[in-house]
Amino acid sequence: MLTIATGNKAVAAAVKAAKPGVIAAYPITPQTEIVEQIAEYVTAGDLASQYIPVESEHSAMAACIGASAGGVRTFTATSSHGLLYMHEMVHWAAGARLPIVMANVNRALGPGWNTWAEHSDAFSQRDTGWLQVFVSTVQEAYDATLMAFKIAEHENVLLPVMVNLDGFALSHIMQSLETVEIGDFLPAYHLPHAIDTENPLVYGPMTGPADYFRFRWDIERSMRDARGVIADVEREFAERFGRSYGPTEDYRCEDADVIVIAMGTLGKEAEVAVDRLRDEGIKAGSMRLRWFRPFPDLDLAGREVVVIDRDYSFGFGGVLAHAVRSKTGIAPYSVIAGLGGQEVTYNDIADFVRNRHPGEETWFGVSDHV
Amino acid sequence: MYEIRIHSRGGQGGVTAAKLLALAAFRDGKYATACPFYGAERRGAPVVSFVRIDDRPIKIYSQIHEPDLVIVLDTSIMDVVDVLQGLKGDGKVLLNSAHPLPGCNGTCRHVDLTGIALAQNLVIAGSPILNTPVLGALAKMSVVTLPSVEKAIREMFADERNVKAAEAAYEELKV
Numbered sequence: 001m002l003t004i005a006t007g008n009k010a011v012a013a014a015v016k017a018a019k020p021g022v023i024a025a026y027p028i029t030p031q032t033e034i035v036e037q038i039a040e041y042v043t044a045g046d047l048a049s050q051y052i053p054v055e056s057e058h059s060a061m062a063a064c065i066g067a068s069a070g071g072v073r074t075f076t077a078t079s080s081h082g083l084l085y086m087h088e089m090v091h092w093a094a095g096a097r098l099p100i101v102m103a104n105v106n107r108a109l110g111p112g113w114n115t116w117a118e119h120s121d122a123f124s125q126r127d128t129g130w131l132q133v134f135v136s137t138v139q140e141a142y143d144a145t146l147m148a149f150k151i152a153e154h155e156n157v158l159l160p161v162m163v164n165l166d167g168f169a170l171s172h173i174m175q176s177l178e179t180v181e182i183g184d185f186l187p188a189y190h191l192p193h194a195i196d197t198e199n200p201l202v203y204g205p206m207t208g209p210a211d212y213f214r215f216r217w218d219i220e221r222s223m224r225d226a227r228g229v230i231a232d233v234e235r236e237f238a239e240r241f242g243r244s245y246g247p248t249e250d251y252r253c254e255d256a257d258v259i260v261i262a263m264g265t266l267g268k269e270a271e272v273a274v275d276r277l278r279d280e281g282i283k284a285g286s287m288r289l290r291w292f293r294p295f296p297d298l299d300l301a302g303r304e305v306v307v308i309d310r311d312y313s314f315g316f317g318g319v320l321a322h323a324v325r326s327k328t329g330i331a332p333y334s335v336i337a338g339l340g341g342q343e344v345t346y347n348d349i350a351d352f353v354r355n356r357h358p359g360e361e362t363w364f365g366v367s368d369h370v
Numbered sequence: 371m372y373e374i375r376i377h378s379r380g381g382q383g384g385v386t387a388a389k390l391l392a393l394a395a396f397r398d399g400k401y402a403t404a405c406p407f408y409g410a411e412r413r414g415a416p417v418v419s420f421v422r423i424d425d426r427p428i429k430i431y432s433q434i435h436e437p438d439l440v441i442v443l444d445t446s447i448m449d450v451v452d453v454l455q456g457l458k459g460d461g462k463v464l465l466n467s468a469h470p471l472p473g474c475n476g477t478c479r480h481v482d483l484t485g486i487a488l489a490q491n492l493v494i495a496g497s498p499i500l501n502t503p504v505l506g507a508l509a510k511m512s513v514v515t516l517p518s519v520e521k522a523i524r525e526m527f528a529d530e531r532n533v534k535a536a537e538a539a540y541e542e543l544k545v
Contacts, residue, residue, distance in 0.1 A: 006397045030408075115408070169431045174392045174404040265431040332448050345432040 005177040007141045007170040011103045012037035014145035016047050017182045021072035024052035024063035029115050031105040057082040061089035069100035071194030076210050080107035080121045093160045094129030100150030100160040106339040107167035117166040119311040129219045131161040132292040136268035138175035141165050149231045153189040156225040169265045180241050223294045226267040232352020247296030249288040256285030261288050262281040262308035273349035305332035337364035371424040374435045375454050378443035381413040383501030388419035395423040397518035403428045416447050443500045481507050481543040490531040506536030510543040
């Protein structure tokens, strides 16, 4: 069905289609609309899930872990301080190999108190063992949420997936949305280590160094396998529903001399900047990074690169800029922009490209250049 | 691309007006996005919402700095906010006012949305509902079509007085 919806409502619609057995969540701006809409589905009888309105995000993830350990499909949504409050459980979900899906509406961290878009919340969970995908449209929020369940539940992955969408910039804007009849795209799944009362086992016991080390390696092995699983699921999604996705979304990159790399809504707005730059004769392209974990291989040989980070690792640099540099050996022009919802337009992005200084870092609106 | 900036005060329905307008444009077969700018949300505080309408998918998420149309749901805002800032040379202005305002030139249209809402008794928590009548005025200005406006309002509101208010604004606005 073709309609118009906010990013939040799109996520909720995908969750309704995925039919999780258990949803546990605690509201936080700007994510609240997701759990409100899901609660309405459940109350109206449109979604036969157990909805657990917990008292905190830590408990939300704990409840998801318990349900998922029972072999039940589970979902939660959070943002910013909510995500950080559940941090301990975020690690646990991945370590226990539970395919939980969580929407994270990206929002800055206080203080100063700020509810606008920033990617620091998700990046603070970078090393937890969760897969992370960043979306840029209302449609993509819906599609990525549906695919997240299939990817997480694949027997070669069995890791949780975080679907990230920019606070307000995407969570609260209305765009067109085509919902689909998912048919058997998401069949019931089997968790090989699900709690089985007929065959009782010990969960979470003390684990010695040798076994612990192997468990960690097993997470990484699944992360590596996840690349292929993601590609397969995205291919199947395209065949069934006609919309294709990949680890990056490349726009006018084929013959580009300079490529802008960004994530989320800034990555989509960069395409408008690219069109402007092309009109001026600057051969620019845009590569919007969708998957942050597992981090994709990037082919940027022979190009100049401008990376926009909506995040910062204090005392080090832009997280994305350094990831690109470490993956490709290219020293990008690192632009720190959009923190705490700072206004960044396609004209600004075009300026980043026009005034680029490869190998340097600039804070938009603060440093000397730009 | 046609870009619209809506000025209102928190609680007056500016955000809902943006969503209704995007939905009506969508029902016209266009691409549309509604982007409310959320600040410190308080009733009575000046707020701004953005709508973009185009024949192609819209990739812009930033605010509208050079609008084609500015809508002012509460003209008292004009004392504190420069609503005309960045307005394109051939841009238009729609004011919720029973009278033309001095200083607003030929591109300015006005219609008494508050009066229309009160006539239909469309009042919530003491505030007249402006977001449905303003859609009728926008149909008159050919931003969207009247049938799509009526469709959009019926998709979001069950109360038929909202449609009547939109029709009344369509009739009253002089273009």
